[in-house]
Amino acid sequence: xxxxxxxxxxxxxxxxxxxxxGCAPKATPAPSTSGKxxxxxxxxxxxxxLSPPGTPALGEExxxxxxxxxxxxxxxxxxxxxxVELVFEDSGGAPEKGxxxxxxxxxxxxxxxxxxxxxxxxxxxxxxxxxxNNIVLLDCEAWSDQIRLRHYEYVFAIxxxxxxxxxxxxxxxxxxxxxxxxxxxxxxxxxxxGIQLLGGVFKEMGIEFGSLLVDRTTKDFVPFLLQAKEFKPxxxxxxxxxxxxxxxxxQAKELGIAPSADCAYFSGVADMGYPELWETxxxxxxxxxxxxxxxxxxxxxxxxxxxxxxxxxxxGRSPTYSGLQAYDCILVLEAAIRLAGSTDSAxxxxxxxxxxxxxxxGELYFPTEAGVLYHQAPVPLLFLQYTQDKQLPDKCEIVWPxxxxxxxxxxxx
Amino acid sequence: xxxxxxxxxxxxxxxxxxxxxxxxxALGLTIILGVMKIVxxxxxxxxxxxxxxxxxxxxxxxxxxxxxxxxxxxxVFIIGVIVERGLLTPLYAGKLDRPGDYALLMTxxxxxxxxxxxxxxxxxxxxxxxxxxxxxxxxxxxxxGKTRLIAxxxxxxxxxxxxxxxxxxxxxxxLRAIAADRDAAAVCGIDVNRMNPAAFGIGTAMAAAxxxxxxxxxxVYPACGTIAASKxxxxxxxxxxxxxxxxxxxxxxxxxxxxxxxxxxxxxxxDVYGFLVIVLVLLIKPTGLFGSQEFS
Numbered sequence: 001x002x003x004x005x006x007x008x009x010x011x012x013x014x015x016x017x018x019x020x021x022g023c024a025p026k027a028t029p030a031p032s033t034s035g036k037x038x039x040x041x042x043x044x045x046x047x048x049x050l051s052p053p054g055t056p057a058l059g060e061e062x063x064x065x066x067x068x069x070x071x072x073x074x075x076x077x078x079x080x081x082x083x084v085e086l087v088f089e090d091s092g093g094a095p096e097k098g099x100x101x102x103x104x105x106x107x108x109x110x111x112x113x114x115x116x117x118x119x120x121x122x123x124x125x126x127x128x129x130x131x132x133n134n135i136v137l138l139d140c141e142a143w144s145d146q147i148r149l150r151h152y153e154y155v156f157a158i159x160x161x162x163x164x165x166x167x168x169x170x171x172x173x174x175x176x177x178x179x180x181x182x183x184x185x186x187x188x189x190x191x192x193x194g195i196q197l198l199g200g201v202f203k204e205m206g207i208e209f210g211s212l213l214v215d216r217t218t219k220d221f222v223p224f225l226l227q228a229k230e231f232k233p234x235x236x237x238x239x240x241x242x243x244x245x246x247x248x249x250x251q252a253k254e255l256g257i258a259p260s261a262d263c264a265y266f267s268g269v270a271d272m273g274y275p276e277l278w279e280t281x282x283x284x285x286x287x288x289x290x291x292x293x294x295x296x297x298x299x300x301x302x303x304x305x306x307x308x309x310x311x312x313x314x315x316g317r318s319p320t321y322s323g324l325q326a327y328d329c330i331l332v333l334e335a336a337i338r339l340a341g342s343t344d345s346a347x348x349x350x351x352x353x354x355x356x357x358x359x360x361x362g363e364l365y366f367p368t369e370a371g372v373l374y375h376q377a378p379v380p381l382l383f384l385q386y387t388q389d390k391q392l393p394d395k396c397e398i399v400w401p402x403x404x405x406x407x408x409x410x411x412x413x
Numbered sequence: 414x415x416x417x418x419x420x421x422x423x424x425x426x427x428x429x430x431x432x433x434x435x436x437x438x439a440l441g442l443t444i445i446l447g448v449m450k451i452v453x454x455x456x457x458x459x460x461x462x463x464x465x466x467x468x469x470x471x472x473x474x475x476x477x478x479x480x481x482x483x484x485x486x487x488x489v490f491i492i493g494v495i496v497e498r499g500l501l502t503p504l505y506a507g508k509l510d511r512p513g514d515y516a517l518l519m520t521x522x523x524x525x526x527x528x529x530x531x532x533x534x535x536x537x538x539x540x541x542x543x544x545x546x547x548x549x550x551x552x553x554x555x556x557x558g559k560t561r562l563i564a565x566x567x568x569x570x571x572x573x574x575x576x577x578x579x580x581x582x583x584x585x586x587x588l589r590a591i592a593a594d595r596d597a598a599a600v601c602g603i604d605v606n607r608m609n610p611a612a613f614g615i616g617t618a619m620a621a622a623x624x625x626x627x628x629x630x631x632x633v634y635p636a637c638g639t640i641a642a643s644k645x646x647x648x649x650x651x652x653x654x655x656x657x658x659x660x661x662x663x664x665x666x667x668x669x670x671x672x673x674x675x676x677x678x679x680x681x682x683x684d685v686y687g688f689l690v691i692v693l694v695l696l697i698k699p700t701g702l703f704g705s706q707e708f709s
Binding site: 050051052053056057215217218219220222223224226227230243246247250251254255256276279280281282 | 420423424427431532536537538539540541544547549555556557558561627630631632634635636637640671672675676683684
């Protein structure tokens with residue numbers, strides 16, 4: 001028996017030692033390539049969800065896309081003659097963890113500016129840290145209007161804001177002829193605000209709709225979906241991020257609600273563009289309409305394809321629009337630091353309001369007029385539809401907007 | 414059938430289905446508590462390990478998904494025995510002043526450790542094991558995914574097997590004797606120290622079965638056991654600490670109350686309804702529904 005206990009202790013110790021690397025701090029210095037700039041590196045902070053309850057795939061994509069541009073900068077001689085280093089912290093998509101990550105980037109790693117995040121609730125907490133420390137924070141993929149409406153002078157946004165996004169959803173719903181939409185949204189700033197905005201637009205359009213907030217950490221969405229079913233919707237609009245986005249697709253299909261011939265399924269999150277969609281939902285996602293800002297059939301600038309190809313070659317998978325946005329974020333910070341001619345926070349902030357550069361999704365600049373477009377870069381948005389099992393996003397048809405449509409919405413069989 | 418009744422029944426069925434799977438988790442926790450007198454704070458992580466074991470066996474190794482449930486139970490049973498032998502034997506060596514605190518801290522540390530150990534192995538992304546069956550079945554009042562329905566039925570089967578084994582087999586009788594009175598069981602010739610790994614292994618295997626059964630429906634990822642464990646602990650309190658009957662009835666009640674709360678009140682507070690019932694029950698009956706009738 002004693003021998004058995006010693007063997008067990010050894011096994012547990014072996015497991016412990018094996019996992020030490022996995023328990024190490026999450027700050028990830030990005031490796032740079034062979035460029036030879038000299039001097040103290042300029043540190044740019046990256047922040048995003050690398051663990052649940054956030055969307056790890058999103059955080060990883062942002063980090064990877066940022067690394068690509070950082071390596072390009074270093075290969076081309078650096079920034080202000082100095083090498084550039086990306087230090088990426090895991091926010092877990094959660095406010096409390098995101099706040100700690102921001103503090104670490106600013107106080108421990110001494111970064112000159114920060115970019116990233118993919119969850120509004122986390123970003124809204126992180127931007128308070130940026131405000132306290134007067135450091136530029138560039139939103140990569142958090143959509144809440146509150147981010148823009150707070151008018152923080154050090155905070156800028158690359159992705160679509162909720163107002164912009166929800167107006168496009170409403171246009172799609174009305175333009176495609178749906179009459180009874182039902183909105184399922186997560187209980188975060190992104191979801192709550194989305195219901196208010198989209199509901200407001202539906203009311204203006206005279207469209208009868210239902211809505212429900214769901215806990216995004218839950219796993220059994222059946223009771224929520226049964227409520228939605230009771231409303232007899234002809235389209236389910238689901239604004240839930242992370243693992244919940246996949247579970248709802250699967251469970252809505254199991255219940256026979258959507259996507260079906262009677263009810264369309266629209267998802268407003270980037271998660272639908274990842275290969276994990278098919279791995280975790282089987283064929284349930286056939287028929288799902290989702291939004292993106294990238295598609296081979298809608299080329300944006302001459303930077304788009306080279307970035308997409310390089311990303312595919314480096315990481316073995318296609319980027320979603322979040323990857324483009326993350327790459328653009330580094331382009332923007334790079335341009336601002338160059339224009340400022342220093343790494344002083346106030347100088348970078350001033351330069352951010354003056355730059356006008358070409359990104360992978362179009363021209364990038366940050367208006368200063370008050371309102372939801374304050375410090376908000378222009379954003380293109382496309383709605384795609386999966387029509388086959390395991391279909392690649394590149395093979396989807398564009399179903400909205402009308403002027404870029406390659407095929408009309410197809411009812412699933 | 415009226416639309417209202419149909420809606421009520423659909424929520425009830427949904428609640429019963431999920432309640433059965435909660436029951437499996439809670440029963441495992443009850444056995445560990447009954448025999449070892451400890452609350453296993455790492456129970457959710459054994460649920461998570463069961464999910465990963467089912468994923469590896471059904472997706473990576475191509476084993477039949479139904480067989481992969483047994484594989485998951487077997488693998489986690491062995492891990493449970495190793496953990497008990499390696500980390501929990503000081504509880505019974507008589508050298509600890511406060512064995513309860515030791516168990517609490519050790520299982521809590523184990524929970525954090527197991528959650529982190531899977532990240533370098535499987536990554537932070539969610540995985541799904543192969544579905545137990547394709548498609549859905551119409552139960553008259555509600556459509557249910559076949560995988561979820563089978564998971565619920567298998568849960569009932571596993572709980573029934575375990576209850577019969579506890580009542581009829583030598584091992585089960587020994588476990589019940591220890592749960593009733595550890596010292597008296599030892600006097601009667603039962604090797605109580607050999608029963609601890611068996612109890613811990615069986616308890617963790619039950620959690621693994623729940624994890625494996627739910628992996629195709631609820632997916633598996635490093636933190637997936639957290640919610641499952643909180644439900645199992647709540648059921649333990651609701652049913653009565655250490656009562657097998659309480660674990661099963663408590664699980665069904667929790668599942669049904671959650672579902673009906675969504676129907677009659679608001680879906681936003683779904684997780685609150687179950688806990689509200691627990692508070693009410695404890696106010697009326699502080700020992701839980703079935704008190705501490707070990708393995709009754």
